[in-house]
Amino acid sequence: KLKARVKKLEKLNKVKSCKLRRLKKVGTSQHVESSDDVENVIAASTPILAAKPKTLTITATPTVSTRRRKGVVIRDPEEELHTDTPA
Structure with missing residues (x-):
C-alpha cells in the first residue's frame, strides 16, 4: 500500500x-x-494633465461623542413613549 x-x-x-x-x-x-x-503600453500609460484636479475642503464639525456601553440595557417602553413623544 505504501509503495x-x-x-x-x-x-x-x-x-x-x-x-x-x-x-x-x-x-x-x-x-x-x-x-x-x-x-x-508604457508610452500609453503616461498621465497627461490637461485640467486642474478639484480639491475638496472638508471642515471639521464638532460632534458629540457618546460612548457605547457594553452590556444589556433594559428599558421600559412606556417610559420611553412618554419622554420621547407626548401622547
Whole structure:
C-alpha cells in the first residue's frame, strides 16, 4: 500500500515538472514576441494633465461623542413613549 502511494506521488511530480517545462518554453517564446508591446503600453500609460484636479475642503464639525456601553440595557417602553413623544 505504501509503495503504491509512493508511485502515485512520483507520477504526479513528473506530470508537474513536465507542465512547468512546457509553460517555461511557451513563456520564453511569448516574451520575445511581446517585448515590442511593452514599450507601447508604457508610452500609453503616461498621465497627461490637461485640467486642474478639484480639491475638496472638508471642515471639521464638532460632534458629540457618546460612548457605547457594553452590556444589556433594559428599558421600559412606556417610559420611553412618554419622554420621547407626548401622547
